[in-house]
Amino acid sequence: MRDLHIHLGGAVPSSVLWEILCDNGLQTEFKHFDEFHSSLTADPHDIRSLDDFLGRYFGLTERIQSSPAAASMSAYQLVAKAYRRARIEGVELRYNPVKRVREGLHTLEAIILATLQGLERASMHYKVNTGVILSLGRDISLEANWTITEAAIAWRSRGSLHGAFGVVGLDMAGPESGRKEFLEPWLNEIAAMYQKARQAGLGTTYHIGETDLTGPDGIERVLDRVQPDRIGHGIQLRTAEGAQLDRLLGILKERRILLELCPTVNMVTHSIESLDELVDLVIMLDEQDIPFCLNTDAPYLLHTNLQKEYDIMAEKLGSRAALLDQCHEHAKAYSFMKTGWKTPTKGTPLHPFQSNL
Numbered sequence: 001m002r003d004l005h006i007h008l009g010g011a012v013p014s015s016v017l018w019e020i021l022c023d024n025g026l027q028t029e030f031k032h033f034d035e036f037h038s039s040l041t042a043d044p045h046d047i048r049s050l051d052d053f054l055g056r057y058f059g060l061t062e063r064i065q066s067s068p069a070a071a072s073m074s075a076y077q078l079v080a081k082a083y084r085r086a087r088i089e090g091v092e093l094r095y096n097p098v099k100r101v102r103e104g105l106h107t108l109e110a111i112i113l114a115t116l117q118g119l120e121r122a123s124m125h126y127k128v129n130t131g132v133i134l135s136l137g138r139d140i141s142l143e144a145n146w147t148i149t150e151a152a153i154a155w156r157s158r159g160s161l162h163g164a165f166g167v168v169g170l171d172m173a174g175p176e177s178g179r180k181e182f183l184e185p186w187l188n189e190i191a192a193m194y195q196k197a198r199q200a201g202l203g204t205t206y207h208i209g210e211t212d213l214t215g216p217d218g219i220e221r222v223l224d225r226v227q228p229d230r231i232g233h234g235i236q237l238r239t240a241e242g243a244q245l246d247r248l249l250g251i252l253k254e255r256r257i258l259l260e261l262c263p264t265v266n267m268v269t270h271s272i273e274s275l276d277e278l279v280d281l282v283i284m285l286d287e288q289d290i291p292f293c294l295n296t297d298a299p300y301l302l303h304t305n306l307q308k309e310y311d312i313m314a315e316k317l318g319s320r321a322a323l324l325d326q327c328h329e330h331a332k333a334y335s336f337m338k339t340g341w342k343t344p345t346k347g348t349p350l351h352p353f354q355s356n357l
């Protein structure tokens, strides 16, 4: 199994974060580990929305991970835990490096190098393929987003070293409430960043249509303007109707764009109220021959792992659970962890999984 959508800010065990916090002598309101641990459990009864989830949990974990040593240890432990829990074969880890420089105390280069070194160790120790997707942010300036884009290009993968591929892709993440995708100049600028990244050989993905704040209209705008290879979530596709639904299905199918689905986080953030909504979506994707796979997003905060995500969806799908089998092939085919990434075209055999392991 391969996890193509997992955030550094939500995937590192609290015990590891606590050790980093104590070793660095960071000032927080937490005096005891138990207090800290329970604060890092996302409770769906307590969380109101995606914005609430991102603001409440990611701010703290990002602050703790904000040093080269902390970033390296976090990246390593994320892979180690994912392997121990679900025997994963590949992880594409995503994070926003600008949010980990502690207001300029550290350089971006030092943070990126540290995560890559942590992942090289993890790839060697656990025989797992690893890659980094640098996330742009809807909640940071365009200037900072250009800095991340240039860094992704400068650090882009030139192949694998012991299964570690380095920086393989670019993402957009952050709260959907700002509805940035509906601001013309902003989206044009982001599209230019994606174009530059694509020309440099990076894979591209984009969080959109996770909530009704961006909805099918947001998905359509991103598909038209940014043209990513994959979509993070995109679950609002299920609410599209009539001509717009036909248009969206047509684009996704024709361009072979993969949807990265992450069931548990959508439940916890109330982006969906029942997994049945995702069941209807995956049945539609399967019928329309649109690629998708399952992922964890923030496994530590959500107390999940990749096997669990497949199990809960298989249970919900019942007699149709076999349609999830294709997810593993899709996750392999659409992984950016290969030399010379290209969107798989319809009818061509799936790319062989390239690895030095």
Ligand SMILES: [Zn+2]
Residues within 6 Å of the ligand: 005, 007, 173, 207, 232, 297
């Ligand atoms: Zn995500």
